[in-house]
Amino acid sequence: MNCKKIQDLLLSDYLDDEIGSSLRRRSQEHLDICEACRKLEQELQRVRIPLQKAPRVEAPARIWQNIRQQIAEERQREFRLSWENMKNWLEERIVIRRPVFALATVMAVLLIVFVLGRNMVFRPYDEARYAGEAFTSILDNQDDTIAANLETSIEKYFL
């Protein structure tokens, strides 16, 4: 093998152990006899020492804290944005008709309350009043014919 080829290998595959065993052996044989190439190899080994001795450190803890914070802020922004988008979507579709819808809703609610309330509040009061009057009448008249005091408007009509 000639010096140029060996020096090429020294600068890359030989130094990085990316070389096959056969080529490594032949390179070593050349280095054993060639002083210039041997000097180059020694120089290269010297130059790489600071790289090989370079310490590796753990990333500072604040980096992860910053990442977490940035993710949390992004998620909050996304939530606010999607809420705003939903509000805008609803407002675009409802805002013009809102007064009419609101009025219709209020009227419907009042009607329902009135009808139900009439049935639930006033009828029981009437029934209670009639029952009370009938009972009083029975006590006063001591009459066996209770029906005379309990006649309804329908009975009055027919009788």
Add this chain to the structure above:
Amino acid sequence: MHDIAPEILKRASQGDIAAFEEVYRAFSSFVFNVAFRINQNSADAEEVTQDVFMKVYHNLKGFQFRSAFKTWVYRITVNTAINRYRKSVREEHGRVNYDNLIELLPGASSSAADVIESDNEARLNTLLGALSPEYKACLVLREIEGLSYQEIAASLKIPVNTVRSRLKRARQALLEHGRAEAEI
């Protein structure tokens, strides 16, 4: 090295922050150290590290496993670090501050070992400062991180022969720099 279970990646891609933290713990040392060596100061290295993991976080869902996950992370790291370095040089903030790394070492105190360490850091930064970012990246990935030629090629999306030639040129530059220093 840097193998992470697919289940953790899947959970991280779905927004599971605990799973994403596992991804961070697996790769943060690599990312920070490469960023530090390319940018040669810890402030930029921290910024690059944060950028890299935010890119991973945003793009994890779209990662389709055509390459190994770690190769993808390596590529983002080198690209982000080189871009940051170029931006620093444009802004004329290209500063070499090897003292930052000594402060980051656990239990750092005055001692002969620290002085030697400090000298080594000074020498290393002088050597790396003489290289272009692309050559620096190849040298750092090979000599400090121990990646093979194939892994470097996959990370930088370049042919193996380009890795080989960049390493050769980087080492030639270091030799010339060393010889020039010796003549002074």
